[in-house]
Amino acid sequence: MEYKFRSECPITSALDILGDKWILVIIKLMLIQDKKTFKEFTESDEAIATNILASKLKYLEEVGIITKSQLPDNKKTNLYLLTEKGLALTPIIVELSVWSDENLREHNKIMKESPEIEIMKSDKAAFVKMKQKNYKAKIALITGLKDNSLK
Amino acid sequence: MEYKFRSECPITSALDILGDKWILVIIKLMLIQDKKTFKEFTESDEAIATNILASKLKYLEEVGIITKSQLPDNKKTNLYLLTEKGLALTPIIVELSVWSDENLREHNKIMKESPEIEIMKSDKAAFVKMKQKNYKAKIALITGLKDNSLK
DNA sequence: ATTATTACTTTTGTTTTGCAAGCAAAGATA
DNA sequence: TATCTTTGCTTGCAAAACAAAAGTAATAAT
Numbered sequence: 001m002e003y004k005f006r007s008e009c010p011i012t013s014a015l016d017i018l019g020d021k022w023i024l025v026i027i028k029l030m031l032i033q034d035k036k037t038f039k040e041f042t043e044s045d046e047a048i049a050t051n052i053l054a055s056k057l058k059y060l061e062e063v064g065i066i067t068k069s070q071l072p073d074n075k076k077t078n079l080y081l082l083t084e085k086g087l088a089l090t091p092i093i094v095e096l097s098v099w100s101d102e103n104l105r106e107h108n109k110i111m112k113e114s115p116e117i118e119i120m121k122s123d124k125a126a127f128v129k130m131k132q133k134n135y136k137a138k139i140a141l142i143t144g145l146k147d148n149s150l151k
Numbered sequence: 152m153e154y155k156f157r158s159e160c161p162i163t164s165a166l167d168i169l170g171d172k173w174i175l176v177i178i179k180l181m182l183i184q185d186k187k188t189f190k191e192f193t194e195s196d197e198a199i200a201t202n203i204l205a206s207k208l209k210y211l212e213e214v215g216i217i218t219k220s221q222l223p224d225n226k227k228t229n230l231y232l233l234t235e236k237g238l239a240l241t242p243i244i245v246e247l248s249v250w251s252d253e254n255l256r257e258h259n260k261i262m263k264e265s266p267e268i269e270i271m272k273s274d275k276a277a278f279v280k281m282k283q284k285n286y287k288a289k290i291a292l293i294t295g296l297k298d299n300s301l302k
Numbered sequence: 303a304t305t306a307t308t309a310c311t312t313t314t315g316t317t318t319t320g321c322a323a324g325c326a327a328a329g330a331t332a
Numbered sequence: 333t334a335t336c337t338t339t340g341c342t343t344g345c346a347a348a349a350c351a352a353a354a355g356t357a358a359t360a361a362t
Binding site: 013085097100 | 156159160161162167169171183196197198236239243244246248249254261265
């Protein structure tokens with residue numbers, strides 16, 4: 001597949017893929033809130049419309065950030081899982097959390113407080129690794145396969 | 152000013168502010184490519200349309216990520232500068248660079264190679280501090296004031 | 303066999319983005 | 333001092349993305 005990029009800049013190119021209202025929210029739902037089926041995504045707090053969800057999931061699969069699969073004993077429910085390329089977005093999610101915690105509380109008064117954010121700040125790299133490891137472990141449980149199922 | 156947030160989630164709230172095609176590109180132009188006037192922004196590789204640029208700059212000022220000012224001896228040219236809140240976005244820019252470098256080269260063949268990215272990866276926190284310090288130093292030179300001019 | 307659930311698609315309307323042109327104020331030039 | 337150029341926009345219109353609501357097909361549960 002061919003995608004249009006605005007420039008030779010790596011940052012701008014990343015935003016050509018990730019820079020919209022929903023892509024990183026969907027990644028976050030998968031990584032932090034364990035969402036993995038179409039139904040689960042629609043039930044999230046963000047209330048994404050089904051037509052938009054369908055188009056974004058298709059796009060994410062095309063770009064190689066997620067995979068679409070099924071469990072052997074269920075032909076109805078689809079499983080959407082992060083690939084390595086998708087899991088590699090974890091540091092970005094972490095930095096968005098930190099910036100938000102430190103700069104957005106004045107704008108969004110009802111924003112959730114969490115003790116996790118302090119752990120995150122104290123050692124970002126360790127937090128990223130932990131989240132990625134946890135994600136892979138959960139996937140392994142669900143699919144009944146080992147860690148290399150995502151590779 | 153009041154802004155609409157989709158949820159209580161800090162990550163989603165960050166994306167309510169930053170999640171579009173242009174906001175983080177403009178931040179990057181300021182932080183990495185030293186752009187600071189309307190003219191300079193329009194001359195960038197990304198070729199942003201003037202109506203969109205004007206509306207995004209206005210929005211960024213409202214949210215407190217940038218300031219709009221003038222030099223004492225020039226009433227024509229406006230100076231757009233990052234605030235502390237804007238400078239705090241540096242880690243996000245860095246992580247976007249890293250992800251792009253490692254995951255987007257297959258999609259965007261003409262993406263720029265840079266030795267800077269290795270320095271960045273070897274110590275992200277140090278790189279972030281260095282960029283922020285450099286930015287403040289440049290601003291101090293331009294405005295003729297000291298480092299605290301942004302605070 | 304009937305009902306409910308899951309994963310969408312379709313339709314229609316609104317908002318955001320983009321292109322091209324135009325314009326006013328400030329500054330530079332003759 | 334008059335006019336030419338630069339800067340920083342705004343306006344009008346077309347295209348694309350986003351959104352709400354309803355509908356549908358396949359599978360699974362009762």
